[in-house]
Amino acid sequence: MTTINLRKYFYWYKVDEYIEVSDEVAEELRADKDYEINHWRRMKRNKSNYSLDADDGIEHSICEFEPSPEEFLARAVTIQRLCCALNHLPPAQGRRIDSHFLLGQTITEIAAAEGLDESSVRESIRRGLERMRKIF
Numbered sequence: 001m002t003t004i005n006l007r008k009y010f011y012w013y014k015v016d017e018y019i020e021v022s023d024e025v026a027e028e029l030r031a032d033k034d035y036e037i038n039h040w041r042r043m044k045r046n047k048s049n050y051s052l053d054a055d056d057g058i059e060h061s062i063c064e065f066e067p068s069p070e071e072f073l074a075r076a077v078t079i080q081r082l083c084c085a086l087n088h089l090p091p092a093q094g095r096r097i098d099s100h101f102l103l104g105q106t107i108t109e110i111a112a113a114e115g116l117d118e119s120s121v122r123e124s125i126r127r128g129l130e131r132m133r134k135i136f
Helices: 023-046 058-063 069-087 091-102 107-114 118-135
Strands: 002-005 018-021
Touching (some): 002 023, 069 118, 091 107
Antiparallel strands (some): 002 018
């Protein structure tokens, strides 16, 4: 059994308080304290302490909140309605809209893959979007 000072390991202890713990627990507490000190040193050495005023976008990622259940449900319903509208299109229009908006292909790539002119693919996508608006 080893006697340790709790104030040394836990910041909320303001006065010395000694207790006896097993050797394994004492060793684990020492290892944890060493890890914290080494972590702090690595942060300082690598200058990896971040400021929210650094204007590098980190504050945006911190301030982003999870959507509420209502927002999540509204998004799910909207996605379901968009998929339903996309499925009601003719196969060629649906395939072109899917390739352009969901897969990120350009109109030139779609036209080359299907062996068509760019203007016909562009017009097909435009008409498909109009039909989707009517269905949606």
